[in-house]
Amino acid sequence: MTVGGVNPSCVDPYGLTYCDIDCIETCTCPFGTLMMNTTCVRLHECPCFITDVGVINEGDSYVDPLCNSRYTCQEQTLLRDEDYSCGENALCTDRGNEHGCFCEDGYDGDGQIVKKKVFHKRVDGTENFDRDWEDYKNGFGHLNAEFWLGNEAIHYVSSQKIYSMRVDLLDTSGYSTYASYEVTSVGSMEQNYVLHWEGFTGTVIVNALTSHNDMAFSTFDRDNDLSNGNCAAQYPGGWWFNNCYYSNLNGDYGSGNYWMPVVAEESEMKLRPQGAS
Secondary structure (H helix, E strand, C coil), X not given: CEEXXXXXXXXXXXCCCCCCCCCCEECCCCCCEEEEXXXXXXXXXXXXXXXXXXXXXXXXXXXXCCCCCEEEEECCEEEEECCCCCCCCEEEEEECXXXXXXXCCCEEXXXXXXXXXXXXXXXXXCCCCCCCHHHHHHCEECCCCCEECCHHHHHHHHCCCCEEEEEEEEECCXXXXXXXXXXXXXXXXXXCCCEEEEEEEECCCCCCCHHHCCCCCEECCECCCCCCCCHHHHCXXXXXXXXXXXXXXXXXXXXXXXXXXXXXXXXXXXXXXXXXX
């Protein structure tokens, strides 16, 4: 005999659900079987049973050790995704309490579809980029729209290994260009998130980051530029201002989000480990 709720079952294979009040004594199943409704069944007869793993709960998933398949329990039916596999620049590993495909540092995605780490994106001017130091430090916006990832995150990613950076621009006439930097890093908060780049190539008319190389980050409440005034207050938006700028992709949308000699309709900045595709 066992107390209600403690008896292992197909729904609760480990018997972890306990009664809070009014527990009653019930029958227990023999060793090697589990309770399914009111019947004792062998393990493999339980819905969502996996050999050498056991029963997985409704809505949960299990990825095999080599990340070659993913199993999901849906409506008491075990579904197998045989196409599950780790994408390039993703690892089959454990993170927290989960096992599966996870992106390497510098990449985003679900571990199957892997993208470069985007840290700046503007598409329509819906997000306010005239933010203070803390906002730029921690990040703001929405990843599926406009955002700044956060200077702490950008520093962390770029300090893990040697990273390159790509800047993609779409101007107001619909013309696309890009700038690529072979080596890019962003310093720590103690260094005021100083930007450093080497090795420019691209299709942009001007490398508008030339005067911003090795400059600290500035916001309207933290002036680190070389101007007599405060560039981030005069030209709203945090950036690696010099005196003041040839580029400021975080400036006022429609006029101040500038990359010499054009105003950007859309812009995206992303990091990727050097040599990655």
